[in-house]
Amino acid sequence: MKTLSNRITNLPVSSIRKLIPLADEAKKQGTIIYHLNMGQPDVKSPEVMIDALKSWNQNPISYAPSGGTPEYLSALEQYYHGLGFQFISIQNIIGTIAGSEAINMAMFATCDPGDEILVFEPYYSSYQTSAQLWGVNLVPIQTDITQGFHLPDRDTIESQITPKTKALLYSSPGNPTGTVYTSDEVKLLKDIVKKHNLYIIADEVYREYAFIDRPHVSLLEFMQEIPDQAILIDSLSKRYNLCGARLGCLVSLNTELLKSALKFAMSRLSGGLIDQHIGAQLTKVPETYIEEIQEEYRLRRDLMYKGLQSIPGVTVSLPEGAFYIMAELPVEDAEAFCIWLLEEYRDNNETVMMAPGYGFYKNPEAGKKQVRIAYVLEKPKLQRTIEILTKALRAYKNLEN
Template sequence: MRTLSHRLQQLPISSIRKLIPLSDAAKKNGVKIYHLNMGQPDVKTPQVMIDALQKWNKNPIAYAPSGGTADYLQALETYYHDLGFLFVNTKNILGTIAGSEGINMAMFAVCDPGDEILVFEPFYSSYKTSAQMWGINLVPIETSIETGFHFPSQEKIETLITPKTKAILYSNPCNPTGTVYTKEEVQLLIDIVKKHNLFLLSDEVYREYTFVDRPHISILKYMQEIPQQAVLIDSLSKRYNLCGARLGNLVTLNTSIFSGALKFAMSRLSGGIVDQYIGAQLVHVPKSYTQDMQKEYQSRRDIMFEGLSKIPGVVVTKPEGAFYIMAELPIDDAETFSIWLLEKFRDNNETVMLAPGYGFYDDPEKGKTQVRIAYVLEEKYLRRSVEILEIALQKYNN
């Protein structure tokens, strides 16, 4: 029998989802699990979007245009105009099947196999999977918990640039660290890509969720300055709690990137037409929806950060946005500990599920004692989760 491809065998398993079979088995035995492993918000989707889904009656359910339906693209144009970016229009917005496909499209458009993309580490785990699918080498730019995972100096970044470097990729606010980059940091990236003629890929799916007294600095602020180099990757998943609808988009003024990404989109025919019909309702969602969520996540952030900070041996830095926190735990191996939590540990028949940190690093050893925690549960459940984690750590280390 022929063997499977080497690239398939080398493809990393998501540390966010890898342990789900263990959690499913525990649930079958009646165990209550507090899921801190996945960024699946518990906040309700806007009712106007649910109403649109319930009213859908077109039969048959047809293909959508490969680049997105007119209504969906127009709604996205309106959204960006409301942010103040009036140059964005439907001709430079491409609908994608969530932000994940946008990442794939952007990488595929700017890199050949063997090319390199610089990425700030720790990084969203799917970046590594996407890069390996296309034969691209991710080159990590190390950041540290001691500095809140902010960017290192320009000199340190530039030492990693080689003739094979094609782009810099970053998420802002950052998944998994919650870091919100300053205007000076984003300007630093602009200066570097201009100096070295690189592409700049900005993943901004958590744009609305910042907890600092300074504005979020979008790549859109600089897109007209570097029109041939900038690509925005965006998504409705977390903004409107539409994770299951798989709605995203790219924005770029580079017509070659746009047309190439459209060819990619044509190869998978279309995104979901029902999904895009729902997404187009974003123009009817009041601004108070995301404003209220921002306040809710900030409150949850405070609970999680303060709770973790009080646990002996746990090291954390206060997240500035998104809804994640990276925590250094007083253990030898975070995956072993996470498995133990699901298979062996119970407190009043309850436990927590974590995302082992190794999946957010190029070198798994760097994240071996870290976990990513998503504070996407109600406040009372977050408090209980912290309590369980503290009890578990005491028992595990004794």
């Protein structure tokens, strides 16, 4: 047998998914597990989208145009117009197989192997996987839990730029931090890429989930100033609780880039035709749908933040958006603690599953004591997870000593 490629062998396994076999084993033994480990919302998809799925009557189910169906693209166009960005037209949008493909597309279209992309650490772990797929080096710039994971100063960011730097990539609201960059921060990033002639890739898949007094600031606000450099990554997964429909897009004003990205889209022929039909209903989703979810997540965020703060030795900063909290735990190795929770610890036959923080760092040591918590459970369940974690950390401390 020939060996498998080094590049596939070297791809990291997501720290989020790695513990799943342990959870499965615990469930087999009858243990109830509260899943705080995955960003899979527990909220229902919009009724109008489910109805569109039920009434599907096109036979055969054909390919869709590689860059997206006209009805899906025009629904996205309307969505951006609704946000106030009238300059976006369907020509600026490529429909993708969710945000994940848009990230791959953006990296592939902008970088050659050996090129570098700046990211703010901790960052969404799939950025690393995508970068490795294309031979791109992610260059992490540290942010700090005590500063709410906000950006470091301009000099610190600029000091990481080399002749190989092609792009700067960020998510706001952020996964795993929940941080929402201020207008000044987004402007700073825009100024830096403008000065150094870099691409800027903004991942705004959590755009609607910002729980702050100031508005969320989109890269779209600056897109016309840097039309050839700005790339937006978007997704319907979280906004409409459609994670399994695989719907997203890449938005840019750079026609050369769009033309090239379309070649990437053509390589997989088509996105899902039925998925896009579902996605095209987004303009019919009542505003109250998102508003109710926003309110629910805000309450959950408050509950988790206060709950985690009340546990001795735990450090958290108030997340401003998305549905994640990074917490630093009073343990030597947070992954070992997560494994212990799944393998050994039970409170009334219940336990908690979290994502070890190291998976969100290029240097795993930096996130060794941290976990990412996704508050995608109903409030009474979240309350119970705080109770379990409090007791578990006490018991673990005794074991460590």
